[in-house]
Amino acid sequence: MSPGIVEAIVASKEAALVLSLLFTVVACTAIYRIWKSREAQQDKMTAMLADLLKEMARLTNRLLEKNDG
Structure with a gap:
């Protein structure tokens, strides 16, 4: 993040919301990546x-065959 964006967020009344x-x-994003990773691992395990x-x-x-012969 650029310093200008950070300053704008801090100065905003809705800083907590942002x-x-x-x-x-x-x-x-993290949950999606974990889910995709799990999906790939699941395919490998299968x-x-x-x-x-x-x-x-x-x-x-x-x-x-060995026991029959």
């Missing part, structure tokens, strides 16, 4: 779980 609005915007299940199925199949 600061509250700025804080809310920053908080919303893929990892699918790979793990495939590997478990393959190993179970090999174990069953």
Whole structure:
């Protein structure tokens, strides 16, 4: 923020309202970024779980074949 904007906010009668609005915007941005990050992590975890299940199925199949033969 430039010094002129800061001085205008401080001199304003609604300084608390403006600061509250700025804080809310920053908080919303942070929450949105966390949500997007969680979404990306969730996709990675889903893929990892699918790979793990495939590997478990393959190993179970090999174990069953080994016991039958």
